[in-house]
Amino acid sequence: MSHPATAPDGKSEEAPLTPLTAHALLQAGHVQAQHKDFDGAEATFKRVLEMEPRNKLAWYNVGVVSARDGRPADALRAYDAALKIDPSFASALFNQAVLLKTSDPDRAITLLERAVANDPKASAAHLQLGDTLSRKGRDGEARDAYRRAVAADPSLHSQVPKKFRDTTRPSPSSDTSADR
DSSP states (O other), X not given: OOOOEEXXXXXXXXXXXXXXXXXXXXXXXXXXXXXXOHHHHHHHHHHHHHHOTTOHHHHHHHHHXXXXXXXXXXXXXXXXXXXXXXXXXXXXXXXXXXXXXXXXXXXXXXXXXXXXXXXXXXXXXXXXXXXXHHHTTOHHHHHHHHHHHHHHOGGGGGGSOHHHHGGGOOOSSSOOGGGO
C-alpha cells in the first residue's frame, strides 16, 4: 500500500503534477460530467488549467459545462481560450458558433465556415451553417451548405428545412456533382 510522501516537517506532500496527471484529471472530469456532477467536472477541468494553462481540451470542457449551466458568456470565454491555443479546433468553433447563432449570426457564420474549411465532412457544421445563412436570407449559400451536410451524412436530410429539401436529396451514388 502506498502512502503520501512526507515532507521533512512531517506534513504530507501532494504528488508532483505531470502531463499524465493532467490527462487523468481530464478523464476524471469527463466521468464526473457523465454522472451529471457538472460542478465537480468544472472544478476538475479548472485544476487541469492550473497545471497546464494552454490545455485546449480543458478550456473546451469548461465551455461545455458553462454552456450547459446556462452561462453563455463564460462558455464563450472558454471557447475563445481554446481557439487561441488551436484556431482550427473544430469542436470549439462549432460550439461557439451555436452559442452565437442568434445573437451574432455573422460571427457564427465565420466560425462555421472555419470549421467546415478544416473538416469538409463536418456534417453538423454544414447543417448549422445552412440554418444560419438561411436566417440571414442567403438562400443560395444555405442551399450549398445543406447539400454538403447531406452529402456528408444522408441521415440529416430530414433536418433540412422543406424549402431546401428537394435540392439536397441524397443521391444514390457518392458523386453529387450530377446534382448541381
